[in-house]
Amino acid sequence: MRSGMGKVAVGSAVVCAATACAVAALVVRHRMRSSSNWARAEAILRELEEKCSTPIDKLRQVADAMTVEMHAGLASEGGSKLKMLISYVDNLPSGDEKGLFYALDLGGTNFRVLRVQLGGKEGRVIKQEAVEVSIPPYLMVGSSHELFDFIAAELAKFVASEGEDYHLSTGRQRELGFTFSFPVRQTSIASGSLIKWTKGFSIDDMVGEDVVGELTKAMERQGLDMRVTALVNDTIGTLAGGRYYDNDVVIAVILGTGTNAAYVERAQAIPKWHGLLPKSGEMVINMEWGNFRSSHLSLTEYDQALDDDSLNPGEQIFEKIISGMYLGDIVRRVIWKMAEEAALFGETVPPKLREQFTIRTPVMSAMHHDTSPDLKVVGTKLKEIFGISSTSLKTRRMVVKICDIIARRGARLAAAGMVGILKKQGRDTPPSAGEKQRRVVAMDGGLYEHYTIFSKCLESTLSEMLGDVSESVVITHANDGSGIGAALLAASHSQYLGVEEES
Numbered sequence: 001m002r003s004g005m006g007k008v009a010v011g012s013a014v015v016c017a018a019t020a021c022a023v024a025a026l027v028v029r030h031r032m033r034s035s036s037n038w039a040r041a042e043a044i045l046r047e048l049e050e051k052c053s054t055p056i057d058k059l060r061q062v063a064d065a066m067t068v069e070m071h072a073g074l075a076s077e078g079g080s081k082l083k084m085l086i087s088y089v090d091n092l093p094s095g096d097e098k099g100l101f102y103a104l105d106l107g108g109t110n111f112r113v114l115r116v117q118l119g120g121k122e123g124r125v126i127k128q129e130a131v132e133v134s135i136p137p138y139l140m141v142g143s144s145h146e147l148f149d150f151i152a153a154e155l156a157k158f159v160a161s162e163g164e165d166y167h168l169s170t171g172r173q174r175e176l177g178f179t180f181s182f183p184v185r186q187t188s189i190a191s192g193s194l195i196k197w198t199k200g201f202s203i204d205d206m207v208g209e210d211v212v213g214e215l216t217k218a219m220e221r222q223g224l225d226m227r228v229t230a231l232v233n234d235t236i237g238t239l240a241g242g243r244y245y246d247n248d249v250v251i252a253v254i255l256g257t258g259t260n261a262a263y264v265e266r267a268q269a270i271p272k273w274h275g276l277l278p279k280s281g282e283m284v285i286n287m288e289w290g291n292f293r294s295s296h297l298s299l300t301e302y303d304q305a306l307d308d309d310s311l312n313p314g315e316q317i318f319e320k321i322i323s324g325m326y327l328g329d330i331v332r333r334v335i336w337k338m339a340e341e342a343a344l345f346g347e348t349v350p351p352k353l354r355e356q357f358t359i360r361t362p363v364m365s366a367m368h369h370d371t372s373p374d375l376k377v378v379g380t381k382l383k384e385i386f387g388i389s390s391t392s393l394k395t396r397r398m399v400v401k402i403c404d405i406i407a408r409r410g411a412r413l414a415a416a417g418m419v420g421i422l423k424k425q426g427r428d429t430p431p432s433a434g435e436k437q438r439r440v441v442a443m444d445g446g447l448y449e450h451y452t453i454f455s456k457c458l459e460s461t462l463s464e465m466l467g468d469v470s471e472s473v474v475i476t477h478a479n480d481g482s483g484i485g486a487a488l489l490a491a492s493h494s495q496y497l498g499v500e501e502e503s
């Protein structure tokens with residue numbers, strides 16, 4: 001019995017030892033695997049950091065390339081990826097604009113309608129009122145008829161809700177400035193055809209069509225008696241709105257869903273404009289800088305994949321590494337790779353990580369700005385979006401690092417683009433005697449407005465690049481400048497110009 005029990009005891013001791021060994025081996029293997037996984041994740045991060053690095057020399061090359069492309073785009077049609085579109089705005093607002101005008105702003109996931117009562121030099125903007133409506137996603141890829149009917153119906157509602165305190169002179173037709181924030185080849189201040197869609201819009205029957213014509217027909221279908229007297233890009237509207245408040249505004253930049261810039265060009269400098277020369281000697285140019293591309297941009301595999309999966313592959317490359325529509329999705333792609341190759345979230349990869357745009361830029365921004373010691377916001381977002389129940393602090397830190405690399409690259413490149421414009425204008429050197437001391441950039445867009453780390457980084461990069469000159473460069477945040485700007489341009493191109501405004 002004893003010896004028998006002894007055998008059993010010995011046997012179970014052997015089994016126990018074997019199990020313990022196996023468990024220990026598993027633990028060791030698991031530790032080894034997780035440490036090699038972590039090493040892999042770090043390697044992915046290092047590679048990203050390297051590829052996205054934007055040392056000052058590189059930024060200078062980007063700025064120079066921007067200047068070169070601006071010249072090329074101005075010199076000949078199709079001479080550059082930069083379209084350098086003529087806006088037909090050769091007279092920026094003077095402050096004399098008077099009367100009731102409307103603006104319609106279409107260019108992102110929302111559109112805005114605005115009415116503004118202008119009171120001339122004395123009264124300025126007497127009052128204004130706006131509504132914002134989100135565009136159902138199916139309308140962004142449907143037919144032009146449907147999209148414009150939707151917009152015109154909202155516009156009609158807006159007009160119908162007008163209070164007594166807005167005053168349209170008797171016998172006058174309502175006039176509208178239409179901000180259409182896509183590349184348009186203009187044929188006059190109030191007409192032009194769509195060159196191509198950007199920012200996730202894709203309505204085939206619209207390309208090449210007369211934009212104002214489409215809106216006018218839709219307004220007629222809604223029984224709305226309104227005339228478009230100015231068709232502008234959001235950059236042009238922002239520049240006009242900026243100039244109304246500050247005489248030194250010479251550049252406008254949009255950093256929102258998309259990105260773009262406009263600036264004031266000396267008309268005499270452009271040979272192809274002879275014969276079409278503006279009265280004032282100046283012309284505002286819509287650069288469409290979102291389509292800028294240069295070998296100095298050093299794209300990563302994530303940028304490449306994002307572009308391949310986009311509605312406009314090969315187009316808008318600058319926009320795809322800078323703007324709000326895309327930044328979050330680049331971050332998602334890096335996290336996804338870490339999940340696949342380095343088991344960042346354990347053995348299974350959350351399926352939503354494979355879906356485009358599951359990390360929107362506002363979410364990226366919220367994670368990036370998380371200052372809580374345990375990065376609570378990062379944890380919550382990962383849980384809400386991907387269903388990842390718990391994440392280590394190490395993992396959360398990794399996510400924040402990725403956001404940081406992608407946001408800083410975008411901000412620094414945008415700053416380099418701005419320096420390129422200042423160079424083209426000859427404003428990247430200290431103002432000489434007799435020259436204006438201030439060079440003001442009117443800036444608008446949700447990315448700039450809400451993503452503080454991005455906008456701070458952009459500003460510090462500008463200083464880094466410009467040195468002392470940066471003291472004369474001022475950025476003003478033109479909140480909804482483009483709406484007011486479009487209304488002002490509608491006023492300065494009113495069909496009733498020269499006709500006395502009744503009071």
Ligand code: GLC
Binds near residue numbers: 319
């Ligand atoms: C896209 C459009 C451009 C617009 C910009 C900012 O780049 O093509 O026209 O100005 O987005 O909204």
